[in-house]
Amino acid sequence: xxxxxxxxxxxxxxxxxxxxxxxxxxxxxxxxxxxxxxxxxxxxxxxxxxxxxxxxxxxxxxxxxxxxxxxxxxxxxxxxxxxxxxxxxxxxxxxxxxxxxxxxxxxxxxxxxxxxxxxxxxxxxxxxxxxxxxxxxxxxxxxxxxxxxxxxxxxxxxxxxxxxxxxxxxxxxxxxxxxxxxxxxxxxxxxxxxxxxxxxxxxxxxxxxxxxxxxxxxxxxxxxxxxxxxxxxxxxxxxxxxxxxxxxxxxxxxxxxxxxxxxxxxxxxx
Numbered sequence: 001x002x003x004x005x006x007x008x009x010x011x012x013x014x015x016x017x018x019x020x021x022x023x024x025x026x027x028x029x030x031x032x033x034x035x036x037x038x039x040x041x042x043x044x045x046x047x048x049x050x051x052x053x054x055x056x057x058x059x060x061x062x063x064x065x066x067x068x069x070x071x072x073x074x075x076x077x078x079x080x081x082x083x084x085x086x087x088x089x090x091x092x093x094x095x096x097x098x099x100x101x102x103x104x105x106x107x108x109x110x111x112x113x114x115x116x117x118x119x120x121x122x123x124x125x126x127x128x129x130x131x132x133x134x135x136x137x138x139x140x141x142x143x144x145x146x147x148x149x150x151x152x153x154x155x156x157x158x159x160x161x162x163x164x165x166x167x168x169x170x171x172x173x174x175x176x177x178x179x180x181x182x183x184x185x186x187x188x189x190x191x192x193x194x195x196x197x198x199x200x201x202x203x204x205x206x207x208x209x210x211x212x213x214x215x216x217x218x219x220x221x222x223x224x225x226x227x228x229x230x231x232x233x234x235x236x237x238x239x240x241x242x243x244x245x246x247x248x249x250x251x252x253x254x255x256x257x258x259x260x261x262x263x264x265x266x267x268x269x270x
Contacts, residue, residue: 015102033105035158045168059098108176118146126225134165135256141169144267148175198238205241
């Protein structure tokens with residue numbers, strides 16, 4: 001259902017307006033909330049993963065080419081089209097691919113259900129940068145992690161930039177929130193047979209390729225916030241601490257880069 005729009009007052013455009021992420025989560029649909037998938041590739045991945053679309057917003061010129069297959073998949077849902085200038089003024093920035101899709105937020109599994117059949121988990125604690133969050137998703141999906149747990153202080157994994165940077169892997173690798181961290185969340189993971197390894201610059205840290213880490217059957221790789229890293233409370237509670245050996249006096253890597261190295265080394269497939 002193609003709906004040309006020439007001004008920003010159309011009620012169907014509300015999800016795309018410059019709402020804060022908290023408003024997207026709460027204001028439009030308190031029970032489910034909405035997120036925005038951006039670019040044809042990411043939208044296709046989201047649809048393939050079973051995400052439920054609400055509407056599409058695209059530049060008119062994309063209807064016949066790069067958005068054509070997506071429009072077909074939306075059936076009789078509204079497809080709003082407008083000029084590039086209109087879309088930019090609505091969303092607050094120039095669109096990289098000129099196609100946005102509003103979708104219902106998926107219902108997240110509980111921690112127990114998410115973890116019970118997994119061997120390699122990622123736990124992301126207080127990472128507030130959406131670019132890093134998206135990059136962690138992409139690395140986890142590419143490098144053999146089974147699922148991701150987020151503490152409630154992290155940025156929203158479904159925020160636009162996170163989804164875009166993840167290249168849609170946010171829809172491919174299972175994830176959920178762990179509400180009580182580090183306690184009793186740590187104990188819950190332990191009860192399910194997991195050992196935890198904190199990436200942390202501590203004197204007793206093992207190198208990331210230490211055989212003890214490689215040999216663990218069920219392992220959780222724990223990543224901390226940009227700059228400050230993990231809290232001392234979390235580090236103390238973990239079974240292991242690990243570091244990536246560095247050269248040239250560099251003390252650490254960006255959290256997403258460090259995550260990729262850790263996932264590659266500890267994914268259990270070596």
